[in-house]
Amino acid sequence: MQGHDINPRVLHGGFLLAAQAHPQRPALEVDGQAVTYAQLRERVLAIAVGLMRHRSGEGPPLTAALVHRSVAGFAGILGALCSGHGYVPMLPSLPPARIVLMLHRSNARSLVVDAAGQRVLDEVLDGVTHSLLVVLSEGEASEQLRARHPRHTLIGLAELASLGANDWTPPPVGDDDIAYLLFTSGSTGEPKGVMVAHRNIARFLDVVVDRYSLRETDRFSHLFEITFDLSLFDMFAAWKVGACLCVPDVKQRLLPNQFVVDSRLTVWFSVPSAALLMKQMRVLTPGVFANLRLVLFCGEALPVGLAQAFAEAAPDAILENIYGPTELTLACTHYRWTSASLAECENEVVPIGDPFAGMQVKVVNEDLIDVAPGETGELLMSGPQRALGYWNDPERTAAAFMVPPGETELFYRTGDRVRRPLPGAPMTFLGRVDSQIKLNGYRVELGEIEAVMQREAGVDAGVVLGWPKTPAGASGVIGFVVAADLDTNGVLDRMQDQLPRYMVPRGIRVLDAFPLNQNGKIDRKALMAVLEAEDAAELG
Structure with missing residues (x-):
C-alpha cells in the first residue's frame, strides 16, 4: 500500500491513513484480544483484492456483509469498501428469508461472510435467484459447500491468504458514490434502503x-x-x-x-x-x-x-x-x-x-x-x-x-x-407524527409489522401498537386483528420467519370488531387505552 494516494474523503480512507500513521496501535479489541491497525489492514486488503479479482462486473457497486461484530466481520466491511463498493450490512441472526429479500432488493452480486454468517449461508444461497461471489472472511470454502451451490463462486481463507496489501491498488470512488446502503423498516411490508454517500x-x-x-x-x-x-x-x-x-x-x-x-x-x-x-x-x-x-x-x-x-x-x-x-x-x-x-x-x-x-x-x-x-x-x-x-x-x-x-x-x-x-x-x-416508533433503539414502521401480520393471519386489517411503554419508547409490540378461529401462535411462528426478533409481536389479540373514531377510522388510541387500563388494574 506504500506509495498509494489515499482519499481521506471516502469512508475507508480514514482507516487506511490511520494504519499508515499508527500501524502498531490497537484498532480492535474483541474477546479480550487486541488487533493492530497493521494486522487488520492485511486482512482487509486481502478481502478487497479477492472481491476485485473475482467479480463478474454485473450488478450495482454494492457488496453485502453478512457478519457479526467479529474481527473477520469488521475486516469484511472494510474490505468491501476498499474494493470500491458500498457495503450493505445484514445480520446473521435475521431470518434467512429476510436476508434473501435484502439481497434481492439491493441486487448485490458479492457477499462477505464471517463464521456467524456461515451458519445461515446454505439457506441464503438456496434462496437467492442471482449468482453471487461469496468471500469467506474466515474459514474455508469446502468442496462440499461448492458442490451444494454450483451457481455461486466461493472463496475461502486459503485463496485470500495468497493475496495482500501489495496486490491492492485504490479503485476509483467518488464523493457521491454510495458508502453504505442501510435497510430500515418500511410501511409497505418490505424494508426500504437508505443510500448514504461518502460525502x-x-x-x-x-x-x-x-x-x-x-x-x-x-x-x-x-x-x-x-x-x-x-x-x-x-x-x-x-x-x-x-x-x-x-x-x-x-x-x-x-x-x-x-x-x-x-x-x-x-x-x-x-x-x-x-x-x-x-x-x-x-x-x-x-x-x-x-x-x-x-x-x-x-x-x-x-x-x-x-x-x-x-x-x-x-x-x-x-x-x-x-x-x-x-x-x-x-x-x-x-x-x-x-x-x-x-x-x-x-x-x-x-x-x-x-x-x-x-x-x-x-x-x-x-x-x-x-x-x-x-x-x-x-x-x-x-x-x-x-x-x-x-x-x-x-x-x-x-x-x-x-x-x-x-x-x-x-x-x-x-x-x-x-x-x-x-x-x-x-x-x-x-x-x-406518524406510525413509526422507537423499539429498543430501532426505528420501526408499525405498518411493516401490520402488513406481515395481516398476510399471515389472512385478514384485511390489523393494528400493531408499541407495548409495554418505556421512558425511551417501547420494549415490544402487541397486535390486534378481527378474525374467527385464528391460530395466533401459528401466525406468530410464521412472522418469526420474516421479521427481526424485536419486531415480532409479544402476542396477538383477536377482537370482535375494531373501535372506530369519529372519522370512521380504526381508533388506535382506544386500543392503547385498553392496554393502559389493564396495566393500571394489575398494578392496583
Missing part, C-alpha cells in the same frame, strides 16, 4: 472528530449491531483518528458497567435503553466511570433522570444527547447536558438541541409552512448530511425529500414532532 458520512465524521476532539488514545465502546447506523460512529470515528474500538463479549453486554471499567473506555455511545439497564441495576454510582471523557446518547428520547445519573457516574465527561434519522447520516443535532439543563427539558425528556454545523432546520405545520417560535410542528432538515434517497424507490424518495415552500434546496421530512425553539432555547423532541 455525507465524511461530513458527519469531520464534525464529530472536531466537536469532541477525538484522538488516537481514545477507547470507544461498540454496542450497536452493524445494521444500526449508529455503529458507523463507533467504527469509523475511532478508525479515522487511530483509536481503538472495544467490542464487549456476552458477559460484558449483561454487565455493561463492568465493560466500561474493564475496557478502560474513554468514549461511551449507546441508546438510552442500554444505560437504563445500568440505572435499574443501581450501578450508576457517583464517580464510577472516572475514565470516561465523552458520553453520547442517540436513537431514542433521553429521559432526564438517566442523564442526571450518568452525568454523576462520569463526572469528568462531556454528556450530549444527539439526534438524527438514518436519512440525515446518523446524527445531525446536539444538546450538551449542564447544571442548567433541567429548566430546558420538556415532558421529562432531554432536548435535542441545535443543528450540527452546516445543517438547516425548519419546523412546519401540515401545509409545510413555518410555525412560530414556541409552537410545535414537523422537523425538516437539509444540508451536507442529507442522504441520497431510497434505493430504487423514486416515489418514496420524492415524498420524503422535497423542496418546501419558499426554499430552493431539498429538505428531508423526519416525521418527528418538535417544538420550534424560542431565541436562546434548545429544540425539544415531542414524538412521532
Whole structure:
C-alpha cells in the first residue's frame, strides 16, 4: 500500500491513513484480544483484492456483509469498501428469508461472510435467484459447500491468504458514490434502503472528530449491531483518528458497567435503553466511570433522570444527547447536558438541541409552512448530511425529500414532532407524527409489522401498537386483528420467519370488531387505552 494516494474523503480512507500513521496501535479489541491497525489492514486488503479479482462486473457497486461484530466481520466491511463498493450490512441472526429479500432488493452480486454468517449461508444461497461471489472472511470454502451451490463462486481463507496489501491498488470512488446502503423498516411490508454517500458520512465524521476532539488514545465502546447506523460512529470515528474500538463479549453486554471499567473506555455511545439497564441495576454510582471523557446518547428520547445519573457516574465527561434519522447520516443535532439543563427539558425528556454545523432546520405545520417560535410542528432538515434517497424507490424518495415552500434546496421530512425553539432555547423532541416508533433503539414502521401480520393471519386489517411503554419508547409490540378461529401462535411462528426478533409481536389479540373514531377510522388510541387500563388494574 506504500506509495498509494489515499482519499481521506471516502469512508475507508480514514482507516487506511490511520494504519499508515499508527500501524502498531490497537484498532480492535474483541474477546479480550487486541488487533493492530497493521494486522487488520492485511486482512482487509486481502478481502478487497479477492472481491476485485473475482467479480463478474454485473450488478450495482454494492457488496453485502453478512457478519457479526467479529474481527473477520469488521475486516469484511472494510474490505468491501476498499474494493470500491458500498457495503450493505445484514445480520446473521435475521431470518434467512429476510436476508434473501435484502439481497434481492439491493441486487448485490458479492457477499462477505464471517463464521456467524456461515451458519445461515446454505439457506441464503438456496434462496437467492442471482449468482453471487461469496468471500469467506474466515474459514474455508469446502468442496462440499461448492458442490451444494454450483451457481455461486466461493472463496475461502486459503485463496485470500495468497493475496495482500501489495496486490491492492485504490479503485476509483467518488464523493457521491454510495458508502453504505442501510435497510430500515418500511410501511409497505418490505424494508426500504437508505443510500448514504461518502460525502455525507465524511461530513458527519469531520464534525464529530472536531466537536469532541477525538484522538488516537481514545477507547470507544461498540454496542450497536452493524445494521444500526449508529455503529458507523463507533467504527469509523475511532478508525479515522487511530483509536481503538472495544467490542464487549456476552458477559460484558449483561454487565455493561463492568465493560466500561474493564475496557478502560474513554468514549461511551449507546441508546438510552442500554444505560437504563445500568440505572435499574443501581450501578450508576457517583464517580464510577472516572475514565470516561465523552458520553453520547442517540436513537431514542433521553429521559432526564438517566442523564442526571450518568452525568454523576462520569463526572469528568462531556454528556450530549444527539439526534438524527438514518436519512440525515446518523446524527445531525446536539444538546450538551449542564447544571442548567433541567429548566430546558420538556415532558421529562432531554432536548435535542441545535443543528450540527452546516445543517438547516425548519419546523412546519401540515401545509409545510413555518410555525412560530414556541409552537410545535414537523422537523425538516437539509444540508451536507442529507442522504441520497431510497434505493430504487423514486416515489418514496420524492415524498420524503422535497423542496418546501419558499426554499430552493431539498429538505428531508423526519416525521418527528418538535417544538420550534424560542431565541436562546434548545429544540425539544415531542414524538412521532406518524406510525413509526422507537423499539429498543430501532426505528420501526408499525405498518411493516401490520402488513406481515395481516398476510399471515389472512385478514384485511390489523393494528400493531408499541407495548409495554418505556421512558425511551417501547420494549415490544402487541397486535390486534378481527378474525374467527385464528391460530395466533401459528401466525406468530410464521412472522418469526420474516421479521427481526424485536419486531415480532409479544402476542396477538383477536377482537370482535375494531373501535372506530369519529372519522370512521380504526381508533388506535382506544386500543392503547385498553392496554393502559389493564396495566393500571394489575398494578392496583
